[in-house]
Amino acid sequence: MQEITLLVNNRPYSGTVEARTTLADFLRHSLGLKGTHLGCEHGVCGACTVLVDGASVRGCLMLAVQAEGAIVETVEGLAADDGTLHxxxxxxxxxxxxxxxxxxxxxxxxxxxxxxxxxxxxxxxxxxxxxxxxxxxxxxxxxxxxxxxxxxxxxxxxxxx
Structure with missing residues (x-):
């Protein structure tokens, strides 16, 4: 297990993850952010695309530990807190x-x-x-x-x- 601290959709997160957990699995299973979909799990389909420090990445190819200290944005973070869509x-x-x-x-x-x-x-x-x-x-x-x-x-x- 490894400690990570990051900002996900403007909310801080600190915790431990298995070293081989992908960012997509971390978002879906540890944080409950199911909007990041898993399709091919080979970086080909784009369904798992999230922004890390403003750049798009395939969440199925990036390890959660690689996002240490990063700002991560998912589709759940697009809408305003009151539910108003982007x-x-x-x-x-x-x-x-x-x-x-x-x-x-x-x-x-x-x-x-x-x-x-x-x-x-x-x-x-x-x-x-x-x-x-x-x-x-x-x-x-x-x-x-x-x-x-x-x-x-x-x-x-x-x-x-």
Whole structure:
């Protein structure tokens, strides 16, 4: 067992974990944050994507002990304390950017990173950002539309060719 201290969704956590526990398993089982989904467990599908110190990581590939001292953000941390959804979550709902919902937490966290780095991405940039996240339900168009709706950029805008 190893001691770790980190900040998860603006809440401090200190405790012990098995050295080989993945960050995704730690979040799900130790902290009860079930929004971080496990799909492939090989870093391919993106369902387990979380932000560590602002950068997206695959929670299934990172060990919890590697997050020592880090700031970790999960999909549960996007909504306000009063339950008000983040504007990107609202856009996903309005634009039907989710169906089964399995990929949605990883998509949202990937896109939060994109929007922090580039508040007005082109359609091409959005598609590139989510290229490592698999979605078998939506065909991606509604996800792209949701992101562009929060930026005010229409689908197929100039510069997207």
């Amino acid at each position: 504007r990107l979550q609202e856009a996903f709902s309005k634009e039907h950017g989710l169906q089964c919902g399995f990929c949605t937490p990883g998509m949202l966290m990937t896109l939060i990173e994109l929007l922090r780095e580039n508040p007005s991405p082109t359609e091409t940039e959005v598609r590139e950002a989510i290229s490592g996240n698999l979605c078998r339900c939506t065909g991606y168009q509604s996800i792209v539309r949701a992101v562009l709706s929060v930026t005010g950029r229409p689908v197929g805008a100039a510069g997207d060719l």
